[in-house]
Amino acid sequence: MTDIKAGRAVTYNAVKAVICRVSLILFLALSMTYVALPNAAQAQSYRFNQVKIEGNQRIEPATILTYAGIARGETVSAAQLNDAYQRILNSGLFExxxxxxxxxxxxxxVKExxxxxxxxxxxxxxxxxADLAQIVRSQSRHVYSPSTAEADAAVLTEAYSQQGRYSATVTPKIIRRSENRVDLVFEIVEGKVVEIERLSFVGNRIFSDRRLRRVLETKQAGVFRSxxxxxxxxxxxxxxxxxxxxxxxxxxxxxxxxxxxxxxxxARERNGFFLTxxxxxxxxxxxxxISAVSDLPEVDAEEFMRAVKIKSGKTYTPVAVETTISRMERLAIQKGMNFIRVEPRVTRNDRDLTLDIEFVISRGPRVFVERIDIEGNATTLxxxxxxxxxxVEGDPFNPRQIREAAERIRNLGFFSKADVNAREGTGPDQVIVDVNVAExxxxxxDLGASYGTDGxxxxxxxxxxxxxLGRGQSFNFSLNTASETNSVRFSFVEPALxxxxxxxxxxxxxxxxxxxNSTFDTRKASFGIGLEFPISENGRLELRYQLGSDKIFNLATPVAPLVISPILQAEEAEGTVITSQLGYGFSYDTRRTGLNPNAGIVLRFGQDFAGLGGDSQFIKTTALAGAETKVYNEEVTLRAVFEGGAIASLSGTNSRVNNRFFLNGAKMRGFESLGIGPRNGNDVNGNALGxxxxxxMRFDAEFPLGLPEEYGIKGGLFLDVGSVWGLDNTYGSGVDDTLHWRSSIGFSILWTTxxxxxxxxxxxxxxKEDYDRDRSFELTIQTQF
Incomplete structure (x- = not known):
């Protein structure tokens, strides 16, 4: 029993000792926590009597304090200090x-x-x-910003992408200089152009890939890809x-x-695109x-139908519809009918594949043009x-006229962008037209070179x-020189007098x-003035006056057995001849309206009357008629041109070699320039007299040769028939000036390079005649660089 009691006493004492130790540890831990908590709470709040700013050179202390947002004597927490730090850093002023x-x-x-x-x-x-400098936002003498430099690099890369260089890389780097300055360098690796290796179409049955490629602005890479x-x-x-x-x-x-x-x-090599x-x-x-209807009592639908030029059975084109609407609305304005609107009602007939067009003539809302605001034109008046x-301001508002005006502004060629929009004005019946352009x-x-078999x-x-000068006027000046010819030309045109x-x-x-191509020299000078104005939708009339002088000189003796032409001797003896002539010219060109994209007709007729002063007296008449059409799904172009002219000398005077007609290689192929017509001595070596x-008459056919479209090579066949004849006086020289028809046939290769x-x-x-000079091959090329 004594041993058992002794054992229990030992166990009780041990447990008591453990409890005491644990209690002591808990007491110490609670005591330390109690002591530490006030200190922790006290470490998270601050009160500053002053704020000291170090490291700033350009930025004022007050600016930095504004970003910090901490006032003297204000109690702030650690979180508020962190917010102040973020605000100063995010200002973008400090590194x-x-x-x-x-x-x-x-x-x-701070470190600026x-x-x-x-x-x-x-x-x-x-x-x-210079072009790259206009793109970037970073500028000299401004603060360097890494984010702006990276954005500039991205913009530069995009500029190279627009050039087709998708592998281009741009890396911004800085070179540190004294006084806290840096040089910003954009290291550029341009890479190669990523070209369109193949441009193809899927689903086209009517028009070939070759024809559709000619329509697109994008082109397939070819032999001149560089x-x-x-x-x-x-x-x-x-x-x-x-x-x-x-x-x-x-x-x-x-x-x-x-x-x-x-x-x-x-492509896998990233050097080409395949576009489909x-x-x-x-x-x-x-x-x-085709019909026209109206419920307005003052409108005669039959009268408006006379303005319709569309014919049933012709291929549908929206241009013809728009043109007809414009004609009808112009007719309404001429008759004093304002706010007339013409809307087409289209009925589709799938059975016979036709579209019935009914032009509905009605009265639109009474809206007037309040004003026209123009922006973006720094040079153009x-x-x-x-x-x-x-x-103009105060006229009835017509949306169609505004759209047509916008198209005319774009067609001027003065602006890279031309936006025309209408918005409500100061009242519901007023409209303001905004025109925003970018010049x-x-x-x-231009510096140019040319080569011709003749010159x-x-x-x-x-x-x-x-x-x-921003007035919409055009001015041209050119100086051309070749081995035997020289010329200086200028022209000035005011398009809206x-x-x-x-x-x-x-x-x-x-x-x-x-x-x-002769044994004499010539000198010719002229000055002209003309007025041209429209007389119909496709027709224009020109009134013109020209004052000129011409002279032939240095007439050399031809090689025997030829003799000096008495015709040329008489003209050389006249010296400098002054010609004062008044004339007119009429032109009719259906290509102006573009109603038929596959065909066009051109007519020209003009007369000049010399004798209003000066030495020459004659009437000179010229005429031209040409037609062009595309057949075989627009793969083949057919062209026919008829051209002629006549000089009628007056008061016993004679025409001169500088004023007579000649047929060069452009008018009559198969012959040299000045190669046909009356000739001195009727000999192939004699001077051409005109x-x-x-x-x-010229007949042409142009067609593809089956080569890849990107080569730009087409073929052609031609047939030319023509002649030059008639002199006022042969002076008994025996020159043959009668009418003899010449003709030639040939094949052409046209290469757009x-x-x-x-x-x-x-x-x-x-x-041909025995004294004609024919030519079996001719090459022409002209370029500007």
Missing amino acids: SVSVEPRGGTLVIK FPTINRISFEGNKRLKD IIQKDTFIPDRVEFDKQVLRDFYLSRGYIDFRVLSVNSEI FNVREGQRFKFGE DRVIRRQFKV QPTGSL GLGFSIGFQESNF LGRKVRLRFSGNYATTEGF GNMFAV GIGPLRFNFSKALQ
């Missing part, structure tokens, strides 16, 4: 920031971003430094091409045409029944833009400005030849 409490003083240390000393670009060849810039992949250009394709099909009657999708795949247009053509529709509108360069200085190698320099649709033209010309009359259009003519003369 590094630290906020340190030191007793009753708050110390804010350096100032950009200069900005440079390295590695760029395709884009100039020169042509439109064979690169640019997404914005593809979107434009989708609309161009739709317009192409709509103008040919395919009203259901759709571009279903455009697939662009980049997935299209649905639909059926071609024609015009069905307001009046140049305003005269494209057929309405583009309109002048150019050989020639060079030219020219200056042209289509918006002279006194704000009217009258073109005023001044022109001058000075030209000399030195034995050009003729008082000429007539020529990056350095200019080339034309190779292989021809054979079928009919």
Whole structure:
């Protein structure tokens, strides 16, 4: 028992000792927590008697305190100190920031971003430094910002993407200089152009891939890929091409045409794109029944129907509908009917694939043009833009006229962007028309070279400005020189004289030849003035006056057995001859309206009357009639041109070699320039004398040769028939000036290259005289660089 009691006593004492130790530990822990809690709460709040700012050089202390948002004597927590730190750092003014409490003083240390000393670009060849500098936002003598520099690098990369260089990289780097300045350098790796290796179509049955490629602004890479810039992949250009394709099909009657999708795949080597247009053509529709109706008592629908030029059975085109609406609305204005609107009602006949058009003539809302606001034109005068509108302030508002004016503004070629929108004015019956434009360069200085079988190698320099002094006027000057010919030309055109649709033209010309296919030299100078104005939708009339002088000299003795022509001797003896002539010219061109995209007719007729002073007295008449059409789904172009002229000398005077007609290679292929017509001594080596009359007929057919479209090579066949004949006086020289028809046939290769259009003519003369000079091959090329 004594042992058991002793054991229990030992166990009880041990447990008691453990409890005491645990109690002591808990007491100490609670005591320490109690002591520590007031200190922790006290460490999270601060009160500063002063704020000290260190490291700032350009930024005022007050500015930094404003970002910090901490006032003296204000109690702040640790979280508020962290917020102040973030606000100062996020200001973008400092490279590094630290906020340190030191007793009753708050110390804010900052390190300002350096100032950009200069900005440079390295590695760029395709884009100039000046162009890149306009893109970036970083500027010299401004604070350097890493985020802005990175954004600039992204913008520069996008600029190279627009050039088709999708592998281009731009890396911004800084070079530190003294006084906290840095040089910002954009290191550029331009990479290669990612071209469109294949441009194809899926779903087209009517028009071939080759024909559709000619429509698109985007081009397929070809042999001149290093020169042509439109064979690169640019997404914005593809979107434009989708609309161009739709317009192409709509103008040919395919009203259901759709571009279903455009697939662009980049090659595995990332050096080329494969672009595929997935299209649905639909059926071609024609015009069905055309009618006009109106419920207005003052409108005679039959009278308005006489303004309709659309014929049933013709291929449908929305241009014809728009033109008809414009004619009807103009007729209403001429009759004093304001606010007349013409809307087309289209009835679709799927059975016979026709569209019945009913023009509904109604009265629109009484809305007036309050004013026309123009913005963005720094150089172009307001009046140049305003005269494209057929309405002025106070006129009835016609949405169609506003759309037409917008199109005319874009067609000026003065602006890269021209947006015209209408918005409500100061009242519900008032409209304000806003015109927002972005100007583009309109002048150019050209250096050129040309080569022709007749004239050989020639060079030219020219200056042209289509918006002279922002007045919408055009000015051209050119100097051309070749081995035997030289010329200087200038012209000045005012397109809207006194704000009217009258073109005023001044022109001058000075030209000399030195034995050009002859044994004499010539000098000719002229100055002209003309007025041109429309007399119909497609017709224009020009009234003109020209004062000129011409002279032939240095008449050399021809090689025996030929003798000096008495005709040329008589003209040389006259010396300088002054010609004063007044004339007119009429032109009719259906291509102006574009109602038929596959065909066009051109007519020209003019007469000049010399004798209003000066030494020459004659009537000179010229005429031209030409027609062109496309057949076989627009793959083949057929063209026919008939041209002629006649000079009738008056008062016993004789025509001169400088005024008579000649047929050069452009008018009559298969023969040399000055190669046919009356000739001195009726010998192939004699001087060409020209003729008082000429007539020529040219027939052409152009067609693809089956080569890839990107090569730009087409073939052609031609047949020319013509002649030059008639002299006032042969002086008994025995010159044959009677009518003899000549003809030639040939084959052409037309090559559109990056350095200019080339034309190779292989021809054979079928009919000719013994003294004619024929030619079996001719090459012409002209380029501007």
